[in-house]
Amino acid sequence: MIAIIDYGAGNLFSVRNALNYLGLENIITSDKEEIIKAKRLILPGVGAFGDAMDKLNNSGLAETVKAEAVKKPFLGICLGMQLLFEKSCEFGEHEGLGLIKGSVKLMKPEGNLAVPQMGWNSLEYNKECFLLNGIDEGQYVYFVHSYAADCSGDYVYAYADYGGKVPALVGNGGTVYGAQFHPEKSGEAGLEILRRFGEL
Amino acid sequence: MLAKRIIPCLDVRNGKVVKGVNFEGIKEVGDPVAFAEEYNRQGADELVFYDITASAEGRGLILDVVRETAKRVFVPLCVGGGIATIDDFRDTLRAGADKVSVNSQALNNPDLIIEAAKIFGSQCVVVGIDAKRDGIGGYTVYKNGGRVDMKIELGKWVEEIERWGAGEICLNSMDADGTRNGFDKEMLNYVCSKVNIPVIASGGAGRLSDFSEVLEETGASAALAASLFHFGELTVREVKEDLKKSGITVRV
Incomplete structure (x- = not known):
């Protein structure tokens, strides 16, 4: 069972659709017991960092997420990935979950590229990762x-x-993974990453 | 580097796929979910559903189409047509759309762009534009499917909607639409010179080379076509393979 953590920061159904399509049992939940019981966790998220952390803190979910993320396979997606870091500078400084060392900053791409980055970009591998096994680089x-x-x-x-260089897939070397991209919207490659997450 | 996108557009009325030629003479041809799956297999980078349902009773059907498609197709989905309120935005996004496209309603009520960008984020606010040469060297913006000339200068309009928070522009040249003589590169270059947000080229695709030409010779980030793909004259895969051969970055 994969628990998709519902803390009021949207786009849970796309993730659920992808897991259903792959035949991976899942539940959308904000219940601590369910999160503790689940075999794997996904933290999705769309929106602003501070607002999302407030929601996690106010619901008391932040502590549960921190404790459980190091016990079993855990995947943060998009904002859910950014929340894994220690802090963010989005609209003031906010403390994150601190599961991975580092911070989150506004992108300043060279060459006058637009922010947000919106669209399909290719993956350049940096370190061996189970989630990317069998997926060609690029x-x-x-x-x-x-x-x-x-x-x-x-x-x-x-x-x-x-x-x-923009970190696209990160992890703490243990159970915690984070994808800056949306695997649930990334065609076959994204589905393969989610499939492998289900095998961790 | 971001890949250039190829986007098939499905015109949907009462939950069924149709295709309009120059906005007239529409005929019904099939199941939108099946088309979406086929385009996904061909490598579409995104799908647009354009709802042309006129009646109020038929309006909910597009949401069923989106809901079903989102269970089987895992690329970004955009929905346009008849979106008039923030609630329409919310319902459409909840059904599984990633982006919502507004056209006439943005002209009637610019606050819709501002509010939607604030609440849902610019990334999901696409502004569709129908524009045409004004005969004296410029372009003007039309509404209601190209029936009403708003007498708004195109360059001024795109600058405004970018400032209001639009995340993307889908530019349909009424001069090129239905002609199959290629995209309107002149109009696209004009718009791309005015804004930084991505611009999707729409209207006029007739041949394979039209796609590489528009993506090489203009600042467009994506090219959209409906009937060409719809009637199987070209597949999305053929187009993308041709783009790759031309040295354009695409997801293949």
Whole structure:
């Protein structure tokens, strides 16, 4: 069972649709017991960092998420990935879940590229990762974001090039993974990443 | 580097696919979910459903189409046609759309763009534009499917909607639409020179080379076509393979 954590920061159904399509049992929940019981966790998210952290803190879910994320496979998607870091500078400074060392900053791509990055970009591998096994380097995945992680390459499995290197798939080397792109909107490559997450 | 996108557009009326030629003489031809799946197999980078349902009773049907498609197709989905309120935006996004496209309603009520961008984020606010040469060297913007000339200068309009928070522009040249003589590169270059947000080229695709030409010679981020794909004259895959051969970055 994969618990998709519902803390009021949208787009849960796309993730659920993808998991259903792959035949991966899942539940959308904001219940701590369900999150503790689940075999795997996904933290989705669309919106602003501070607002999302407030929702996680106010509902008391932040502590549960922090504790459970290091016990079983955990995948943050888009904003859910950014929340894994220590802090963000989106509309003031906000503390994140602190599961991966680093911060989240407004993108400043070279070459006058537009922010947000919106569209299909290819993955450049940096470190071996179970989620990427069997997926050719250079595959395109779908991004929509204005802020990006700023962290050591030790935590980055794959980058995307958008006027500079943007961490695309990150992790703590243990159970915690984060995708800046939307695997649930990234065609076959994205489905394969989710399929492999179900095998972790 | 971002890939250039190829976007098939499905015109839907009362939950069925149709295709209008120059906005007239529409005929019904099939199941939109099946078309969406087929385009996905061909490598479409995004899908647009354009709802041309006129009656109030038929309006909910597009949401069923989106809901069903979102269960089987895992690329961004955009829905346009008849979106008039923030609630329409919310319902459409909840049904599984990633983007919502507004056209006439943005002209009637610019606050819709401002509010939608604030609430849902610019990334999901697409403004569709029907524009035409004014005969004296410029372009004007039309509404109601190209029936009403708003006498608004195109360059001024695109600058305004960008400032209001639009995340993307889908530019349909009424001069090129239905002609199959290629996209309107002149109009596209004009719009791309005015804004930084992505511009989708629409209207006029007739041949394979039209796609590489428009993506090479203008600042367009994507090219959209309906009937060409709809009647199987070209597949999305053929187009993307041709783009790749021309050295254009695409997801294949």
